[in-house]
Amino acid sequence: MEDQISETEEWADAVQVFYEPDKRCIYRVPNKLRKVNEAAYTPQLISIGPFHHGKPELKDMENHKKKYCENFLARSEDKG
Numbered sequence: 001m002e003d004q005i006s007e008t009e010e011w012a013d014a015v016q017v018f019y020e021p022d023k024r025c026i027y028r029v030p031n032k033l034r035k036v037n038e039a040a041y042t043p044q045l046i047s048i049g050p051f052h053h054g055k056p057e058l059k060d061m062e063n064h065k066k067k068y069c070e071n072f073l074a075r076s077e078d079k080g
Contacts, residue, residue, distance in 0.1 A: 026048060026049035028051060045058070046058065046064075046065065047061075
């Protein structure tokens with residue numbers, strides 16, 4: 001029964017984005033959906049967000065992400 005409740009909560013969280021379009025964030029793909037085609041939801045080159053952070057195969061892109069983030073924030077500050 002707990003598994004069923006947990007799965008329902010995962011789906012509710014994933015669907016929430018459609019009801020709050022002004023809220024920008026990265027949602028975790030529900031396990032049941034991920035199992036259908038895991039490769040479709042696994043980053044191959046770069047990860048965005050916390051879910052895959054620290055994986056060795058994605059480590060090479062960490063410096064690029066930091067530089068991009070700094071550049072993005074600088075441009076955002078310029079626009080006020």
